[in-house]
Amino acid sequence: MNNLEHIKCNLCGAEDEKLLFNTATVRVVRCRRCGLTYINPRPPMENILTTFVYSGIGSEQNYDKINISKDKIYRSALKKISSRLPIADYRLPRLLDIGCSNGYFLQLARSRGFDVYGVEPSKLAVSLARKSLGTQNDSLGRDRVFEGTLKQANFPSEYFDVITLWDMFEQVSDPSGEIDEIKRILKPGGLILIRVRNMSFHLIVYRFQKYIGFLVTSPAIMHLYGFTPVTLKKMLIKAGFRGICMRDSPLTKGDPYMQSKTTVWLMDILKKMLFVLCKIVYLVTLRRIILTPSLFAYARKK
Numbered sequence: 001m002n003n004l005e006h007i008k009c010n011l012c013g014a015e016d017e018k019l020l021f022n023t024a025t026v027r028v029v030r031c032r033r034c035g036l037t038y039i040n041p042r043p044p045m046e047n048i049l050t051t052f053v054y055s056g057i058g059s060e061q062n063y064d065k066i067n068i069s070k071d072k073i074y075r076s077a078l079k080k081i082s083s084r085l086p087i088a089d090y091r092l093p094r095l096l097d098i099g100c101s102n103g104y105f106l107q108l109a110r111s112r113g114f115d116v117y118g119v120e121p122s123k124l125a126v127s128l129a130r131k132s133l134g135t136q137n138d139s140l141g142r143d144r145v146f147e148g149t150l151k152q153a154n155f156p157s158e159y160f161d162v163i164t165l166w167d168m169f170e171q172v173s174d175p176s177g178e179i180d181e182i183k184r185i186l187k188p189g190g191l192i193l194i195r196v197r198n199m200s201f202h203l204i205v206y207r208f209q210k211y212i213g214f215l216v217t218s219p220a221i222m223h224l225y226g227f228t229p230v231t232l233k234k235m236l237i238k239a240g241f242r243g244i245c246m247r248d249s250p251l252t253k254g255d256p257y258m259q260s261k262t263t264v265w266l267m268d269i270l271k272k273m274l275f276v277l278c279k280i281v282y283l284v285t286l287r288r289i290i291l292t293p294s295l296f297a298y299a300r301k302k
């Protein structure tokens with residue numbers, strides 16, 4: 001590939017990497033200093049945005065399929081968020097979902113009493129989200145769903161009570177910059193919830209992929225970055241967040257990303273077995289080792 005750019009570690013700034021593995025298209029490395037996993041070198045950001053991000057996930061049906069598979073996870077996270085919020089006395093709590101897709105999570109949040117806002121780069125997803133949320137403007141007098149990136153949205157400082165990032169943080173070009181911007185627009189005491197793919201799990205899968213390759217088309221999921229509970233926590237600490245809580249995440253239902261080579265019902269059973277196994281490891285190690293394919297981080301701005 002031409003035009004590749006070589007990057008420093010986004011978490012600690014070092015240029016001290018170790019090659020983990022090569023796939024057909026990318027080289028995956030781990031920082032020797034802090035442990036962050038990332039693709040290096042990588043295509044320039046404008047190519048990545050055009051190829052993957054702006055185009056979204058293809059069709060309205062794909063968005064629906066993903067929403068159905070994550071519905072329970074969304075509802076349970078909203079309950080947790082509501083229970084951790086300070087009681088707002090004069091207005092609805094403001095919630096921003098970054099990478100809000102077709103707005104399904106925002107609809108659920110609104111039904112639980114949040115004043116909802118979204119940021120989304122994909123044109124198709126933005127139009128679907130605006131349709132589902134209606135045309136009423138937000139308190140800044142603009143569309144509830146901003147088309148573009150978080151920095152382009154340029155929200156006022158200390159504006160939101162809650163900010164959520166569902167399975168997208170590993171896809172941004174500069175996670176450290178993103179988290180600094182989130183901190184700026186979050187109120188003091190405000191909450192952040194991040195769900196990412198768990199690199200601890202995906203590295204194990206990668207090592208054993210020759211044994212399980214008959215089950216899934218692409219065993220190791222790798223985006224621009226791969227976070228483990230340790231590296232995600234380090235990133236939140238570096239940005240000045242407090243009360244950081246790392247949690248295992250329930251698995252999505254079915255096969256929303258169409259990776260299975262087997263039937264959906266068999267995949268569901270295997271996923272349930274995997275979840276039970278990960279839960280046992282999590283509890284036996286007193287919640288120190290999180291091996292579920294995805295993980296949650298909750299944190300609070302000081």
Ligand SMILES: [Zn+2]
Pocket residue numbers: 009010011012013014031032033034035036
């Ligand atoms: Zn590093």
